[in-house]
Amino acid sequence: MKKLLFSLLISVSAFAQVDKVEPPFWWNDMTLSDVQIMFYGKNIAQNEVTVSNGIIIKGIQKTENPNYLFVTIETKNSPAQDFVFTFKNGKKSFTQNYSLKARRENSRFRKSYDSSDVIYLLMPDRFANGNPNNDNNVALTEKMDRSKDNGRHGGDIEGIIKNLDYIQSLGATAVWPTPLCEDNDERGSYHTYGQSDVYKIDARFGTNEDYVRMSAELHKRGMKNIMDYVTNHWGWQHWMYKDLPTHDWVHQFPEFTNSNYRMTTQFDPNASERDAQYCMDGWFVKSMPDLNQSNPLVLNYLTQNAIWWIEYADLDGFRVDTYSYNDKVGIAKWTKAITDEYPHFNIVGEVWMQDQAQMAYWQKDSKIGAIQSYNSYLPSVMDFTLYNALEKVFNEDKGEWDKGMIRVYDNLANDFLYPNINNILIFAENHDTNRINQAYKNDFKKYQMAMTILATMRGIPQLYYGSEIAMAGDKGKGDGDIRHDFPGGWNSDTNNAFTKAGRTEEQNKFYDFTAKIFNWRKTKDVIHFGKTTHYVPENNVYVYFRYNEKESVMVVVNNSNEKQTFKTNRFQENLKNYKSGKDVLSDVSFDLKNDISIEGKSVLVLELK
Structure with a gap:
């Protein structure tokens, strides 16, 4: 014995x-x-x-x-x-x-998100606390404290699941939560971009099984689950960083070295090798060790981890953080390996640049990238130049040579640079920017114009949680101010904006408009995959058409303060034999043979008959 x-x-x-x-x-x-x-x-x-x-x-x-x-x-x-x-x-x-x-049946050929979808971006810690029992965890350092803008507030996966019907009611068809894997930083861990275990959901959000259940609940509703994936860095509390497999698992310098953040060095033919290296290999911030994707062990680890999550959690797509800061050869191999495994899987990369040619360089099969024999294999990029226009254009009441609606027009004038213009992500704000309602001081008419453009423009529209109920936030006051808790997500909240009865009159006004325009969009193939013709703005009025062989939609945005009247014969090449147009927002019909009048700071979305 x-x-x-x-x-x-x-x-x-x-x-x-x-x-x-x-x-x-x-x-x-x-x-x-x-x-x-x-x-x-x-x-x-x-x-x-x-x-x-x-x-x-x-x-x-x-x-x-x-x-x-x-x-x-x-x-x-x-x-x-x-x-x-x-x-x-x-x-x-x-x-x-x-x-x-x-494997699940037909797993390899899973359908991903595309321009028929509307993506709802949320921060799980700030959205809703569905399970107060997981607010703190003995194994994780930072504890819940809603009094701190940069602290953990307790939102979780259960809170997302409980409010999926609300998200769907807005017309959203896909959900993009910011990262959910464990982040054991002492402070600011709520955003979870400094992950400490990439095979494990943060216990303060729930369990791996909860995440799988969230995917299943989305799929029951015909909705999609997009994972926010980070390839460029981990957090300094990652268990592997404390005992590195190899010295070059992360980029090492004699002393701490930041990235120079100059992403142009990745394709600039005149850039020095040193500058290109410091962009790719420098650390994003001091608490985020920079992963070395040129190390085959690292690259394989990241590739298998990504595929594991797709298969395990039945994912429908990725959004990849700081895509253009990665080793450009390594990240292309990572992306290709995933899309080889899942040919229809969509991945949108964060390429935060200010020039369409520079962003288009990173999209799969880019002719610009081909000049340097480079292909990222990345299906989608984020349209940051349209975002730049939308954050300021509606405060420019008079159309000038380079101000007013010409900003939006000029952005679309460069669409030829993208290999797949329908597969780019369009947005007016996200978790790293000023909120749109802050930029426009909760002016409902300006919000209407911004959301109408998102709902009718080419590309995949992304909404940011809370703006549909007039939430504002000033990036200048810190990230916490653009990441407020959604009212009604906590039992102690007096204002429950998840319900019509719980919303204020102003919140319902914003919500009703958002739900109307994006639910209308759901069934409109002409918007999802149609062609675009636009006309040079006059008097700060921008007119464009979305059309296919079966139907046509005429969008009119009057960004001036005054009522504008214009003749329709200017648009004859698109109006053709159509006789009338019915505004989807007001249900008012317009005779296309007559002049059209539109109030100041307003929109028309005309379905042509």
């Missing part, structure tokens, strides 16, 4: 050498059939490794850190099954179970 107990103790002690296995499991029938499994534990590299059930080990890689062992297995033609790794060092041995799971 003593001998048996002693044997069991040795076995338990040896088993404890495996502290982490990543990916924790995989799937059969994957295009990426060679899976590199990372085993982490004290001196684990000292062991020889074998595996059961006829699984083939294709490679074993050790690094300078003996606590890591990277084992590549071949899963091609293997059935879904459980099998066992055996680790042996002399006479001592221990085992680790592993699983290949069956």
Whole structure:
């Protein structure tokens, strides 16, 4: 009996050498059939490794850190099954179970988001607290404190799930929460861009199982789940950063070195190599170690992690943070590997630049990138130049050569630079910018104009939580001011803006308009995939048409303060044989043979008959 107990103790002690296995499991029938499994534990590299059930080990890689062992297995033609790794060092041995799971039917060809969708961007910590029991966690440092703008406020996955009907009522068809994986920073961890474990949902948001349930609840409603993925950096509390597999897992400098943030160095033919390196390899901020995607182990780890989340949580797309700060060759390989596995999977990259040619460089199959024999394979980019126009244009009451609606017109004049103009993300604000209602001092008419453009323009529109109920916020006062709690998301809130009865009159005015225009958009193929013809603005009035072979929509935006009347014969090439147009907002019909009048600071969205 003593001998048996002693044997069991040795076995338990040896088993404890495996502290982490990543990916924790995989799937059969994957295009990426060679899976590199990372085993982490004290001196684990000292062991020889074998595996059961006829699984083939294709490679074993050790690094300078003996606590890591990277084992590549071949899963091609293997059935879904459980099998066992055996680790042996002399006479001592221990085992680790592993699983290949069956994929969902047709998983490879899952449909992603596209220009038929409307994306609702929210910050989980600030949206709704659906489960107060997970507000704090003993293993995580920062605790809930709603009195701090930069603190954790308690919003979670359950809060999102409980309010999916509200999000859907706005006409949104996809949800983009900012990152949900664990972030154990001492301060400011609520935004979760400094992740400490990329295989684990932050316990203050919920569990991995809660995240899978959120996807399922979205899919029940015909909605899509977009994960905010970070490839450029982790947080300084990431468990791996505390015991790096290799010295060059992150970019190292003799002393802390920031990125120079000059993304133009990534394609500037005149840029110095030093400047290009400091853009890519410098750290975004001091608390975010910069990942080295040129290291094959790092790149493979990030690729498998991304694919694991897609398959595990049944994801519908990615938004990738700080895309153009990554190693440009490495991030292209990462993106291609994902879209090779999932040919219809959409990924939008944050490329925060001020020039359309520079942004178009990063979209898949860009002719601009091809000049330098570069292809990012990135399906979508964010239209920051349209955002730049929308944040100021409606305060410019008089149309001038370079002010007023010409800003929007000029933005679309460069659409030819993009290889796929319908597949770019358009927005008036996000979690890093001034809120649109702050820029326009909650002027409802200006909000109407901005949202109408988003609802009728080419591309994929993205809304930012709370603006539909007139939430404002000043970036100049800090990020906390543009990331307020959604009223009604906490039991103690007196104003519950998730319900009509709980909203104020002003909140309902903003909500009703937003819901009307974006629910109308839902069924409009002419808006989703139609062509665009626009006309040079006159008197600060901008007119454009969205059309296909079956229908046409005429959009009129009067950005002047005065009522404007214009003749319709100027637009004959688009009006053709159409005789009337019915405004989808007011239900008023217009005779297209007559002049059209439009009030100051207002819009018309005319379905042509």
